[in-house]
Amino acid sequence: MKLATEYYLGTDVVAISKSLLGKYLFTCIDGVITGGYIVETEAYNGVIDKAAHSYGNRLTPRTKTMFMQGGIAYVYLCYGIHEMFNIVTSIEGHPQAILIRAVHPTDGIEAMQVRRNMPVVKPTITAGPGSVAKALGISRNINAISLQSDTLWLEDRGLNFTDEQITTGPRIGVDYAGEDALLPYRFYVKGDIYVSKPNR
DNA sequence: GAGATGATTAGCT
DNA sequence: GCTAATCATCTCC
Numbered sequence: 086m087k088l089a090t091e092y093y094l095g096t097d098v099v100a101i102s103k104s105l106l107g108k109y110l111f112t113c114i115d116g117v118i119t120g121g122y123i124v125e126t127e128a129y130n131g132v133i134d135k136a137a138h139s140y141g142n143r144l145t146p147r148t149k150t151m152f153m154q155g156g157i158a159y160v161y162l163c164y165g166i167h168e169m170f171n172i173v174t175s176i177e178g179h180p181q182a183i184l185i186r187a188v189h190p191t192d193g194i195e196a197m198q199v200r201r202n203m204p205v206v207k208p209t210i211t212a213g214p215g216s217v218a219k220a221l222g223i224s225r226n227i228n229a230i231s232l233q234s235d236t237l238w239l240e241d242r243g244l245n246f247t248d249e250q251i252t253t254g255p256r257i258g259v260d261y262a263g264e265d266a267l268l269p270y271r272f273y274v275k276g277d278i279y280v281s282k283p284n285r
Numbered sequence: 286g287a288g289a290t291g292a293t294t295a296g297c298t
Numbered sequence: 299g300c301t302a303a304t305c306a307t308c309t310c311c
Contacts, residue, residue, distance in 0.1 A: 127292070129292075136292070137292085138292080143308095145307075145308070147306080147307060147308085161292090161306085161307090162291095162305070162306055162307085163291060163292065163293060164290090164291055164293050164294085164303080164304070164305085165291085165303075165304035165305035165306070166293070166294075166303065166304055166305080167292095167293050167294070169292060169293085171292085182292095184292055186292090209294090209295090213293070213294070214292070214293075215293050215294060216293090216294075225306095256292075257292075257293090258291085258292055258293070259292060261291085262292095
């Protein structure tokens with residue numbers, strides 16, 4: 086059921102980002118399984134993408150995870166508050182990653198409510214990258230973990246979206262990246278209530 | 286060792 | 299719509 090390692094080794098991170106829509110993402114943290122299917126992603130394309138941490142082959146203790154072989158998690162802290170969960174793709178030495186911006190929850194919703202301190206389920210429970218990580222219990226201590234592990238994995242359950250259901254557009258929150266901020270590297274499922282930003 | 290800053294969110298106006 | 303919250307990481311001394 087888990088997606089094979091080969092799935093993550095492709096070098097076209099943009100194509101993989103699109104194909105991730107409808108794939109199921111699960112975590113098992115503290116013995117509780119939580120997850121759902123992915124409805125929003127963004128591609129970060131290696132050394133030539135000004136919006137990516139790895140732009141210009143920048144290799145630091147933080148970004149070295151992106152340079153590893155695909156099929157692992159890249160988790161980091163942003164704005165001092167929010168953890169972000171990414172999927173690393175491509176072969177070793179090619180720093181590509183896909184930011185998971187929104188998930189449509191299917192399993193362990195009560196556990197997510199506890200983690201999010203949200204007594205009533207609202208779409209914002211897993212809308213936005215910081216929210217997804219918190220709801221699924223993802224933190225920096227699982228940075229670089231394998232997606233074949235029993236803590237964090239993806240599944241293909243046969244859910245697929247057509248091109249008519251998928252919208253492509255520029256990424257969110259990367260205005261500092263100049264012209265690269267305009268690249269159509271964001272993909273989301275049209276009309277899904279768990280998608281974070283503009284949704285039409 | 287110090288200073289600047291961000292792949293954001295929630296809450297208030 | 300606007301802004302505070304909050305700290306690991308990176309960049310220069």
